[in-house]
Amino acid sequence: MKITCEDVANVALLSRLEFSESELETFTGQLDAILEYADVLNKLNVDSVEPTAHVLPLKNVMRADEAKPSLPRELALVNAPEQEDGYFKVPKIMEG
Amino acid sequence: MELFKYTAHQLHEKLVSKEVSAVELTKSVLARVDAVEKDVQSYITQTRESALKQAEAVDAKIGQGQTISTLAGIPGALKDNMCTQGTKTTCASKILANFVPPYNATVVEKLMAEDTVVIGKANMDEFAMGGSTENSGFFPSRNPWDLATVPGGSSGGSAAAVAAGEAIWALGSDTGGSIRQPAAYCGLVGMKPTYGRVSRYGLVAYASSLDQIGPITRDVTDCAHVLNVICGHDAKDSTSINTGVPDYTKSLVNDIKGLKIGLPREYFASGMDPEVERAINKAIEQLVSLGAEYKEISMPHTEYALSAYYMIAPAEASSNLARYDGVSFGQRVEGTDIVDMYKKTRSAFLGAEVKRRIMLGTYALSAGYHDAYYVKALQVRTLVKKDFDKAFHDVDVIITPTAPTTAFKLGEKTNDPLAMYLQDVCTIPVNLAGVPAVSIPCGFAGGMPIGLQIIAKPLGEETLIRTAYTFEQNNDYHKGFAPLLEVK
Numbered sequence: 001m002k003i004t005c006e007d008v009a010n011v012a013l014l015s016r017l018e019f020s021e022s023e024l025e026t027f028t029g030q031l032d033a034i035l036e037y038a039d040v041l042n043k044l045n046v047d048s049v050e051p052t053a054h055v056l057p058l059k060n061v062m063r064a065d066e067a068k069p070s071l072p073r074e075l076a077l078v079n080a081p082e083q084e085d086g087y088f089k090v091p092k093i094m095e096g
Numbered sequence: 097m098e099l100f101k102y103t104a105h106q107l108h109e110k111l112v113s114k115e116v117s118a119v120e121l122t123k124s125v126l127a128r129v130d131a132v133e134k135d136v137q138s139y140i141t142q143t144r145e146s147a148l149k150q151a152e153a154v155d156a157k158i159g160q161g162q163t164i165s166t167l168a169g170i171p172g173a174l175k176d177n178m179c180t181q182g183t184k185t186t187c188a189s190k191i192l193a194n195f196v197p198p199y200n201a202t203v204v205e206k207l208m209a210e211d212t213v214v215i216g217k218a219n220m221d222e223f224a225m226g227g228s229t230e231n232s233g234f235f236p237s238r239n240p241w242d243l244a245t246v247p248g249g250s251s252g253g254s255a256a257a258v259a260a261g262e263a264i265w266a267l268g269s270d271t272g273g274s275i276r277q278p279a280a281y282c283g284l285v286g287m288k289p290t291y292g293r294v295s296r297y298g299l300v301a302y303a304s305s306l307d308q309i310g311p312i313t314r315d316v317t318d319c320a321h322v323l324n325v326i327c328g329h330d331a332k333d334s335t336s337i338n339t340g341v342p343d344y345t346k347s348l349v350n351d352i353k354g355l356k357i358g359l360p361r362e363y364f365a366s367g368m369d370p371e372v373e374r375a376i377n378k379a380i381e382q383l384v385s386l387g388a389e390y391k392e393i394s395m396p397h398t399e400y401a402l403s404a405y406y407m408i409a410p411a412e413a414s415s416n417l418a419r420y421d422g423v424s425f426g427q428r429v430e431g432t433d434i435v436d437m438y439k440k441t442r443s444a445f446l447g448a449e450v451k452r453r454i455m456l457g458t459y460a461l462s463a464g465y466h467d468a469y470y471v472k473a474l475q476v477r478t479l480v481k482k483d484f485d486k487a488f489h490d491v492d493v494i495i496t497p498t499a500p501t502t503a504f505k506l507g508e509k510t511n512d513p514l515a516m517y518l519q520d521v522c523t524i525p526v527n528l529a530g531v532p533a534v535s536i537p538c539g540f541a542g543g544m545p546i547g548l549q550i551i552a553k554p555l556g557e558e559t560l561i562r563t564a565y566t567f568e569q570n571n572d573y574h575k576g577f578a579p580l581l582e583v584k
Binding site for chain 1: 198
């Protein structure tokens with residue numbers, strides 16, 4: 001096994017997802033099969049190969065520092081599950 | 097007259113000569129939607145009223161003697177991951193079931209400027225993750241050539257709509273084959289342009305270094321016309337290529353004398369349907385008889401591309417989809433604290449395949465595995481890209497099948513994610529390398545369409561159009577119309 005139920009539970013926490021025991025088992029089996037398949041990558045020696053995160057030779061694309069119209073606040077908030085006084089409202093994140 | 101069966105450029109002639117009006121045309125397509133949508137299920141949202149208003153505006157222009165653009169008044173479909181101001185954009189996900197974007201994607205703005213008519217937002221695999229539309233959070237679409245089979249994916253609704261006459265043209269998006277594979281399965285022309293050729297602004301992100309918008313059409317001429325509208329630099333997309341756009345219709349030339357074709361032996365490996373292989377070989381013989389030359393080439397890292405993709409794309413997705421957290425848009429499920437709210441929201445509204453890819457990507461990026469999986473995949477991506485660079489020193493185009501088989505039955509692969517992933521084996525390396533490719537119809541196996549994939553070097557869309565057009569003009573595969581029957 002490349003990955004255990006415990007690993008998957010930990011990844012679920014990092015991913016902000018929760019699963020039932022049986023879902024965890026199914027996912028573990030499926031992720032294990034995919035990782036097993038991906039193991040083919042380890043057959044290659046890539047020690048001297050630069051990684052490619054992006055195919056275009058672009059770096060730090062900047063625009064002139066000029067103010068331009070942006071999305072009005074009321075439009076930016078139009079899909080918010082909850083809002084108050086022009087802000088997105090979320091559950092309390094600090095104690096006290 | 098069954099107007100919905102014509103191509104965009106044929107219909108443009110009919111509009112200009114006043115043989116038909118844009119309203120008549122839109123009504124013909126809407127009537128077709130009424131007749132077949134219950135079987136095909138291409139659309140998540142229909143925009144009938146605005147479609148008729150757009151058509152009326154085109155008729156007014158024609159009435160005033162104004163010149164209209166080729167796509168003006170021609171009804172099309174947009175994949176439901178392209179933001180449309182005031183119209184729901186769901187990505188076929190329950191988490192965005194009620195999301196109404198406050199702005200338009202750049203491609204939508206460009207299409208509006210040409211006075212096109214939009215019939216609706218097409219079904220897809222949730223967040224473009226899948227190859228059959230069976231991962232749609234709402235319902236699967238069906239292949240008009242055999243309603244028991246899938247239309248492919250993830251742009252399956254777009255392809256099904258065009259094949260069924262519910263749209264004349266459509267836009268899809270392609271991260272690992274999601275335009276080309278459904279075009280192949282549905283007997284259509286589907287192009288993934290060079291990465292950066294079409295603005296991604298307003299395209300809901302799946303894997304940002306791979307995603308690209310492109311056309312799905314009935315013939316190569318329509319493909320060139322849609323490309324002319326959607327390509328070009330956009331300051332709102334920092335990965336957009338800042339270079340001029342040619343008139344692609346100038347490449348609609350029936351001549352490929354001297355064209356050098358490369359056939360990579362790694363793409364003709366095991367797992368391919370013998371009838372697909374026969375059709376591809378026949379197509380190559382025909383291209384040679386039309387004046388092309390071919391040689392066998394080797395792209396030795398092909399076998400690693402699929403594995404690299406299924407690390408890179410989920411890694412990028414796990415980051416991109418972190419935004420669906422119940423805070424600024426989308427659904428929310430209340431929890432005991434904010435982390436509990438995140439977890440409950442995401443668990444309730446994201447589908448199984450999306451969760452699988454978020455988990456896989458999070459794992460590949462997590463401490464202890466980052467170098468072994470993610471960085472290694474990026475290194476392999478370099479090798480895959482070098483295979484293409486090297487090949488294009490010797491040849492003008494690379495030809496492969498688009499997919500190893502024709503469309504499969506609904507439900508056939510839903511329990512085996514890996515089997516589903518293997519359908520993308522011929523299309524994925526193209527996205528990793530960022531090069532353009534087109535799928536065109538090249539025959540049938542058991543009544544189902546087969547797709548031929550033509551790949552060119554970066555910004556080689558003109559070569560693709562010319563090669564595809566020459567093949568098309570010497571064949572009739574694009575002239576058939578899907579029967580909309582269930583083949584028992």
